[in-house]
Every structure is written in structure tokens, then in C-alpha cells.
Amino acid sequence: MSFPRITDADGRRVPPAQLFLRYGLLLLALAVLVGPFLWQLSTSLKGPHEDIYSSPPSFFPSEPTLHNYTRVADTIPVWEYAFNSIKVASANVITNCVGAALAGYALARLRYRGKRAATLAFILAMLVPVETIFIAQFITMRQLGLNNTLVGVLLPASIGAMNVLLMRNAFMNLPNEVEEAAFVDGANVWQRFLRISLPAVKGTVAVVAIFSFMGAWDDFLWPLIVLSDPENFTLTIGLNYLHGTFSNDSRLVAAGTMIAVLPLIALFACLQRYFFRGVGEGAVKG
Amino acid sequence: MTSSTAPRAFPPDPAVAGPTRQGSGPGGRGPRGGSTTPTPTPTARTGETGRIRRQLPSSPWLFVAPGLLVVGTFSLYPFLTTLYHSFTSKQALRPGSYVGLANYRELLHDDMFWIALRNSTLYMVGVVPALVLLPLLLALLVERQLPGMTFFRSAFYTPVVASVVVVGLIWVWMLDDRGLINSLLETVGIGKIGFLSDQWLLLLSAMAVTVWKGLGYYMVIYLAALANVPRELHEAAAVDGAGAIRRFVTVTVPAVRTTMVLVGALSSVFAFKVFSEVYLIAGPGGGPAGEDTTLVMLIQRVGGGLTGRVGYASAISVVVFVVTVALMLLVLRFDRKEDA
Numbered sequence: 001m002s003f004p005r006i007t008d009a010d011g012r013r014v015p016p017a018q019l020f021l022r023y024g025l026l027l028l029a030l031a032v033l034v035g036p037f038l039w040q041l042s043t044s045l046k047g048p049h050e051d052i053y054s055s056p057p058s059f060f061p062s063e064p065t066l067h068n069y070t071r072v073a074d075t076i077p078v079w080e081y082a083f084n085s086i087k088v089a090s091a092n093v094i095t096n097c098v099g100a101a102l103a104g105y106a107l108a109r110l111r112y113r114g115k116r117a118a119t120l121a122f123i124l125a126m127l128v129p130v131e132t133i134f135i136a137q138f139i140t141m142r143q144l145g146l147n148n149t150l151v152g153v154l155l156p157a158s159i160g161a162m163n164v165l166l167m168r169n170a171f172m173n174l175p176n177e178v179e180e181a182a183f184v185d186g187a188n189v190w191q192r193f194l195r196i197s198l199p200a201v202k203g204t205v206a207v208v209a210i211f212s213f214m215g216a217w218d219d220f221l222w223p224l225i226v227l228s229d230p231e232n233f234t235l236t237i238g239l240n241y242l243h244g245t246f247s248n249d250s251r252l253v254a255a256g257t258m259i260a261v262l263p264l265i266a267l268f269a270c271l272q273r274y275f276f277r278g279v280g281e282g283a284v285k286g
Numbered sequence: 287m288t289s290s291t292a293p294r295a296f297p298p299d300p301a302v303a304g305p306t307r308q309g310s311g312p313g314g315r316g317p318r319g320g321s322t323t324p325t326p327t328p329t330a331r332t333g334e335t336g337r338i339r340r341q342l343p344s345s346p347w348l349f350v351a352p353g354l355l356v357v358g359t360f361s362l363y364p365f366l367t368t369l370y371h372s373f374t375s376k377q378a379l380r381p382g383s384y385v386g387l388a389n390y391r392e393l394l395h396d397d398m399f400w401i402a403l404r405n406s407t408l409y410m411v412g413v414v415p416a417l418v419l420l421p422l423l424l425a426l427l428v429e430r431q432l433p434g435m436t437f438f439r440s441a442f443y444t445p446v447v448a449s450v451v452v453v454g455l456i457w458v459w460m461l462d463d464r465g466l467i468n469s470l471l472e473t474v475g476i477g478k479i480g481f482l483s484d485q486w487l488l489l490l491s492a493m494a495v496t497v498w499k500g501l502g503y504y505m506v507i508y509l510a511a512l513a514n515v516p517r518e519l520h521e522a523a524a525v526d527g528a529g530a531i532r533r534f535v536t537v538t539v540p541a542v543r544t545t546m547v548l549v550g551a552l553s554s555v556f557a558f559k560v561f562s563e564v565y566l567i568a569g570p571g572g573g574p575a576g577e578d579t580t581l582v583m584l585i586q587r588v589g590g591g592l593t594g595r596v597g598y599a600s601a602i603s604v605v606v607f608v609v610t611v612a613l614m615l616l617v618l619r620f621d622r623k624e625d626a
Contacts, residue, residue, distance in 0.1 A: 014432065026438050034441050034500065037448070039466050040456045053464040056473040103353030110346040117349050125361035129610050131559040131582045132603035135589040135596055136364035136371065139378075156360035159353045193349075218449035220562045221582075225590065236451040239426055240566070243455055250459055257452045258469075268447045272440045 037261070044068050044254035048112050052250060068255035072242070076230075077247075078259055081238035085217055088154050088234060092216035099159035100208055104167025105193050108177070119168075125161035131221070138225050147273065152226045157215060165207045170204035171197055177194065206274050217264060235260050365607075371600035378594040389601035399602065401577060402584040404491060405564075406606075409580065410557040412493045413500075416548050417553040420497065421504035428505070429512050439509075443502040450499070454566030457495045458482065461567075467490070482567065485577040492563045492578075500556075501564075504549050510543035512538070549619040555610050561586070581606050 039059070046052050047063035072078050106112075107119050137156055140146070146152035174197060182192050200204075220236050227237055242256050268275070335491070372389055376382030393399045428439050445453060459480040460466050468478045481491045515538065523533045539546070561582040564572070570587075572579030581602060589599025 014430075019432075022427060022430075022432070023434075029358060029424060029427065030438065030441055033498070034444055036456050037444060039590045040459065043459065053469065057466050059470045076501075099352045099356065102349040106349030110349065112346040115346070118354060121354060121362065122357060125357040127611070128361050128488045129555075129559055129607060130367045130611075131561060131585070132607045133361065133364040134366050135585065135599050135603070136367045137360055137596070138590075139596065140359065140364055140365070155356070159356040161353075161357050161361065164353050164357075190345075210498055214392070218451075221586075222449050236449050239449075239451050239455065243458075250462075253455055254459065257455050259584050261448045264449070265444060268443070269440060272436075272443070276436070284494060 002184070032223055037265075040254045041258055043250055044258050046251055048251075063108070068251045071252055072255045072259065075245075076238055076242050078238065078242075078256060080233075081233050081235045082259065082263075083152075084150060084232065085235040088150055089213045091154050092157060093212045095154070095158040096160055096163050096212040097205055098214075100163035101198060101205060102161070102169045102193075103164045104169075105171050105197060106163070107168040108171035109193075109197065111190065122161045122164050126165065130156075134222060134225055137222075141226060148229050148232055149226075149227055150232060150234075151164040153219075153223050154216070156222065157212075157219070160212070166204055166208060167201065170201040174200050203274070206271075209269075210271055210275060213267070214264065311574045324580045348521060352607045368600045368603050371597050372604045374597045376597040376600075378589075378592050378596055382597050385597070389598050392598065393601055393605070398576065398579065398584060402579045402581045402606075406560065406581045407576060408489065408559050409493060409496075409560050409564075410554050413557040414491070414550055414554045416553075417500050417504055417557075418550050421501050421549070422508050422538075422546070424501055424505045424541065425508035425512055426534075429509060439505075442505060445499045446502040447501075450562040451566060453495060453499050454563060457491070457498075457499050458567060461491050483574070485574050488568050488578050489564070492560070492567045495563050495567065496531075496557065496560065500553065504553070507549060508542060508545060515541040547620065551614055554613050554617070558609060559606060560614065 042059055042061055042225055045064045045066070045068070046061040047065045047067070050062055095104075103118075103122070107115065107122070141152045143146050143156070146155065179192050179196055182214055184195050187195070218236065219234075220240075223234050223237050224240070227233055230238075230241065233241065238251075239256050243253050342478070371382075373384060373386060374382040375385045380431070424442060428435050428442065439617065448456075458465075462468070463478060463480065463482070467481070472478060479487065481487050518532055519537045519541070523537050528536065559582050560580050564578055564580050565583055565586075568578040572583055572587075585599045585602050588594065589596050
């Protein structure tokens with residue numbers, strides 16, 4: 001029995017049979033959840049003379065090429081669309097982090113008349129499904145003259161009610177004493193907010209940032225409604241357009257989807273530590 | 287004369303009114319003191335109070351205002367106008383007139399509305415059980431701290447990270463008549479299945495995509511819940527001779543039941559409002575003869591564009607809103623009953 005001794009975090013030995021079963025299921029789930037991305041990646045790398053419809057399917061490209069990626073750029077201005085998406089997503093991160101932190105702080109830590117009403121407004125806004133109001137949003141946006149602009153894409157989600165309430169919760173969980181001490185030392189409300197409370201809720205700010213970026217980068221319905229001029233398309237809308245126009249060339253569409261998804265996967269791979277830390281902290285508690 | 291000093295000395299100073307909830311501050315603090323004593327110009331002061339006073343624009347409303355403005359303009363106001371429009375004959379570029387319940391009456395006789403309502407409901411019924419159960423199993427698989435688990439967790443989250451358009455296009459390619467799944471099916475001798483041409487298979491495929499994309503998201507929610515299940519319970523059950531399945535049913539499920547209800551509520555609300563997956567897989571027209579249209583797709587089609595019937599689309603929106611709220615209330619109610 002030279003089976004490697006594998007232990008869990010508590011140093012307990014896990015029986016080999018259980019290990020085999022567990023890793024077997026994990027690999028199966030991996031194939032189901034990640035396999036389609038790999039298949040798409042492989043399609044995007046297949047050369048023009050390869051049979052992409054072969055049966056049985058062949059996974060590895062026999063004449064791998066990056067040609068399809070340059071062809072996407074020839075067909076639609078994919079880099080401009082990507083740049084539009086980056087602009088909207090970055091702006092969304094900034095507006096959400098700043099706006100939600102400010103409002104969350106005021107809802108959790110400051111006293112003033114109308115605070116309950118303000119809190120209620122955010123809760124109600126969170127309950128309104130976006131899917132039921134987008135026509136009215138569109139009309140509002142037209143009245144503001146912002147249809148078909150990236151600002152119009154950005155604005156409705158620029159400060160999410162959900163994010164405000166998340167920040168509020170984070171600030172409420174901070175102990176009062178430190179801020180009181182700072183107050184006694186004469187720190188004003190901005191100083192207490194910026195120097196004491198905000199640094200203590202960095203984790204929540206990071207979560208808001210990650211979700212804001214992904215939300216804006218991935219959004220489909222609202223940009224589809226607001227944007228009509230191909231010049232201003234974001235990547236998601238551009239891709240749908242690419243699919244509609246050139247659906248007969250799967251290599252091209254595959255390359256387009258890879259351009260849209262690879263940066264995001266890379267970003268997530270870099271940030272996943274922060275993302276799963278919350279879960280890990282919970283585990284320590286339990 | 288005395289009142290003329292008030293506006294200057296009165297700006298309610300939130301730095302003072304702020305976190306002194308427990309009171310106990312020195313007696314002569316805050317705006318009151320300022321208004322009674324004839325203080326000289328506040329700007330000339332430099333003491334400890336001066337540091338607080340110098341930055342006057344610190345009203346709490348400055349903190350809340352941007353958020354309230356965005357949320358009010360782009361959520362609450364559109365919601366109210368949607369309600370109002372549902373009682374009018376408004377069109378995209380023309381103001382309508384009040385028509386009472388006419389839009390709602392028309393809904394009752396609109397075949398397309400019933401098809402869409404059926405599809406949205408079916409979608410929910412099909413997707414929710416899978417999204418309550420499968421992510422829990424997935425979470426159990428990656429829960430234990432064994433080698434490689436960080437990798438698996440992140441990898442399982444990939445479909446959540448990817449844009450719904452990317453996911454839709456990947457699956458259209460996978461499910462195509464000549465796509466990967468059909469060529470695998472042919473290889474093993476089953477033959478082709480028209481996932482994208484049959485009305486029901488199309489809906490089923492879209493459901494599968496929704497489940498596939500949602501697994502990782504709900505897995506993370508379950509992971510947080512599982513972290514709080516006391517290890518001792520499992521050990522006690524194991525000592526009593528309960529196998530893995532038995533322990534799942536008697537220990538894990540009761541411990542994460544609240545989370546299951548939450549996941550059920552979230553996924554049913556999301557599923558009922560489905561748009562993108564069906565739109566991308568069935569096409570803007572909603573599949574053959576529009577038979578796969580969902581409610582939100584119908585709203586977009588009826589109310590969008592320059593000729594859109596905003597009033598009618600708003601009535602459909604109100605229906606979606608009412609069902610969504612009803613679903614949440616129902617689930618919450620169910621949850622409370624179980625606790626009692």
C-alpha cells in the first residue's frame with residue numbers, strides 16, 4: 001500500500017476510495033463547466049481547411065492559427081467595442097465604490113432627519129426588477145438626450161441600491177469606539193469617513209468593485225435597448241451583432257467570444273483570493 | 287438682530303450631531319451654543335472646534351444625495367411611470383390618454399401573452415429544483431480543504447464570470463445540428479437531436495444553460511452556509527453509523543435549509559424574468575412562431591423601438607412585477623411556517 005497519504009486541513013487522513021470518488025466527480029464537474037470554454041477556444045484556433053464538424057469531433061486543432069482573431073477585427077471593430085466596454089466597466093466601478101461607500105456610511109453612521117426614508121428608498125429600489133422598468137428607463141434616458149451614448153449605458157447602474165446596502169451593513173458592523181475616539185480628538189466627518197471607517201471595510205469595497213466590473217462588462221439587456229448605433233456598441237452587443245451577421249462561420253464567432261471572456265477569466269483568476277476569502281473567513285468561524 | 291446670526295451659526299453641524307448617540311458629550315456643544323452666544327465669524331476660529339467647523343459642507347445629505355439621485359431617477363421614478371403608463375395608451379413617441387384597465391383586459395385575450403406567461407412559468411419550474419440541489423452537491427465536493435480545491439472552486443465559477451452573450455454563443459455552437467454534442471451523439475450511434483429547432487427542446491436547452499451558468503454562483507452561497515455547520519454533528523452521525531447519503535439528508539440538509547430557501551427564492555425570481563438566454567438561443571423572435579417567447583422578451587418586443595406600445599408593455603411589466611413580489615412573499619412565508 002504505497003498510496004500517498006492525503007490529509008485534509010485538520011490533518012485527518014482521507015480514505016483512498018473516498019478520494020477517488022471525490023476527485024472523479026470533481027473532474028466530471030470540471031469537464032461539464034469548463035469544457036465548453038475549451039471547445040470554443042479550440043474552435044477559434046482551427047484553420048480554414050480543417051473540418052470543424054467532424055464526427056467524432058477532434059479537440060486539438062490540426063493546423064492551429066491565430067488568423068481567426070485578426071479576421072474578427074477585420075469584420076467588426078472589436079477592439080473599439082472592447083474599449084467601450086472597458087470604459088463603461090471602469091466608470092461603473094468608480095461610481096459604485098464611491099457612491100455606495102458614501103451613502104452606506106451616511107445610512108450606517110450619521111444621524112439626521114430623513115435617514116429612515118433614505119434607507120427605505122434604497123430598499124425599495126433594490127426590490128424593483130430592472131426587467132420591468134427598462135422601457136420607462138429608456139424614455140427617461142431619451143428625455144435626458146443620452147440614448148445611444150455610453151453615459152446612457154452607465155447611468156442606471158452607476159450606484160446600485162444593493163451595493164449601498166452592502167456598504168451600509170459593512171459600516172454597521174464596525175465597532176463604534178474608534179470613531180468616537182477620533183471624534184473626541186476633533187476629526188470631522190470626512191476625516192472619520194476617509195481615514196478610519198473606509199479602510200476598515202476594504203473587503204466589501206473590493207467585492208463591490210468586482211461585481212460592478214463584471215456586471216457592466218457582462219450586461220446585455222440594457223445596452224441592447226439603449227444602443228442603436230454600431231459605433232457605440234459594447235462588446236456584448238457587438239458580439240451578438242457578429243453572431244447575427246456571420247453566424248455561418250463558427251471559427252469567427254468563437255474567436256470573438258474568446259476575446260470577450262479571456263480578459264475577464266484572467267481578472268477573476270487574479271482576484272479570486274479576495275473573492276473566496278469571505279468564504280474562508282466564515283469557515284474559520286464555524 | 288439676533289435672528290440674523292442664525293443662518294450663519296446654524297448650519298447643523300453633523301460632525302457634532304453625528305455619532306454622539308450615547309450623548310454624554312460636553313454640555314455646550316453644537317449649534318445651539320452658537321446661536322445663543324454672539325459668536326464672531328466662525329472662519330476666524332482656529333481652536334479644536336475650528337477644525338471641525340472648517341469643512342462645513344459635510345451634511346449627511348451630501349453623502350446620500352448621489353445614491354438617492356441615481357436610484358430615484360433610474361429605479362423609483364421609472365417604476366412609478368411604468369405603473370402609470372400601464373393605464374394609458376402611450377406609445378414610444380406619442381403621449382397616450384388614460385384608458386383605465388383596457389391594457390389589462392387586452393392581455394387576457396392576447397395569445398402571445400399567455401404563451402409568454404406559460405414559458406416564463408415553465409422556465410422557473412424547470413430551473414429552480416436543479417439550482418437548489420446541484421450547487422449544494424457541488425459545494426460539498428469542494429468544501430473540504432484538500433489539494434487542488436482552490437483551483438476547482440475558481441474553475442467552477444468561470445461560467446458565472448462569463449457574459450451571458452458569450453455563454454449563449456458557446457452553447458448555440460455546442461447544441462448546433464453539427465455542433466459538439468450532436469457529433470458526440472452521432473459517434474455513439476444515437477443520432478442527431480434538433481436542440482435548436484424544436485420548440486420544447488429549445489426551451490429545455492435554454493434552461494440547461496441557465497442552470498449551467500448559475501451553478502457556481504449558488505455554490506459560493508452554499509459554501510458560506512456549509513462553513514457554519516458544526517463538524518461535530520457529522521462526526522456524531524458517523525459514529526452512529528450513518529453513511530454519506532444518510533448524513534446528507536439528516537445533517538447537511540437541515541443545517542442549510544434556510545440557505546436552500548434563499549437560493550430557491552433568488553433563482554425563481556431570476557428564472558421568471560429570464561430574457562438573455564432564451565433571446566440568444568431562440569433568437570429575437572422567440573423560436574419557431576414565437577412559441578419560446580418569455581414575458582420579458584415580450585415586453586422588449588412590444589414596448590421597444592420607435593413604434594413601441596409603451597402602455598401595453600407597461601401592463602405586462604406590472605404583471606411580472608406582481609408575480610415577482612408574490613414569489614418572494616410566498617417563499618418567505620413558507621420559510622417562517624417551517625420554523626414555527
